[in-house]
């Protein structure tokens with residue numbers, strides 16, 4: 393090939409690439425977007441922030457919205473095909489009267505109703521499907537939590553045509569084998585399960601033990617940090633009283649510890665991945681972003697979807713005093729049960745001050 397032809401081809405490739413990434417002004421005169429279809433999402437994102445998340449907080453509604461992305465998407469099965477559900481298709485909202493009856497979806501009614509209202513009222517003249525809305529609200533909500541990665545958002549999920557069947561969502565009382573098998577059937581390996589569990593850094597339990605409703609899974613439910621992975625490794629207390637099915641005792645007062653998290657943190661298949669996230673914010677955030685990108689499009693034809701990730705706000709970094717994993721007051725390396733023999737456990741400092749219970753997360 394003559395050199396001149398090569399130069400022409402290279403120039404064409406560069407021009408095509410530039411055209412693909414060029415941002416065009418949106419009709420609102422404020423935003424720009426790489427695809428015109430993304431423009432309609434900017435006012436919707438503003439509406440979600442104001443209506444669902446109190447102007448941009450990382451509170452209970454964000455936790456529940458993130459939980460909803462998972463409970464909608466995981467209704468998907470390679471082995472069962474369409475009878476296993478349509479994945480991230482919005483079925484949990486479209487067929488809420490059926491899917492919220494499933495025990496694993498307990499407590500999701502409130503956030504589904506809030507999101508349904510916003511879907512009809514926040515979107516102005518641009519309407520999106522329930523499946524798109526659930527994943528969009530989840531990604532916007534996560535962006536309010538300092539330390540979180542900016543999640544991908546693809547637009548274009550068709551409306552759900554049927555509810556997902558029951559028993560697709562892993563339960564906190566399931567064994568690690570059962571949980572890994574369910575995730576494998578949806579296309580996730582055990583390491584990706586651990587990555588998805590980073591969601592428990594910004595989560596609280598509502599229904600597992602009503603006597604401690606709102607108990608978070610780590611001491612910093614308003615921050616997407618690595619505390620969850622550290623605090624789960626603290627040795628449990630010997631007294632176990634008042635525990636509910638799916639719960640195991642946490643040594644930190646006010647904190648909820650799920651039996652499933654406890655088992656996965658100590659399972660030989662995942663203990664090293666679990667430990668690798670302790671005090672490694674970038675590694676954890678990156679793994680979570682990748683696993684969420686997969687989860688958010690389960691059952692969808694991504695070749696028909698438009699990448700509108702640009703509408704998701706850029707999350708703030710962690711406050712400097714939370715940039716490292718730290719033991720809660722009263723704990724130290726002596727309290728850790730490290731189960732990964734391959735790598736030494738990091739040496740971490742202890743938060744100064746008195747031992748204080750973790751307060752519950754309550755709806756605003």
Ligand code: CA
Nearest residue numbers: 464467479483
């Ligand atoms: Ca679904």
Ligand code: CA
Nearest residue numbers: 593612615617
């Ligand atoms: Ca946290």
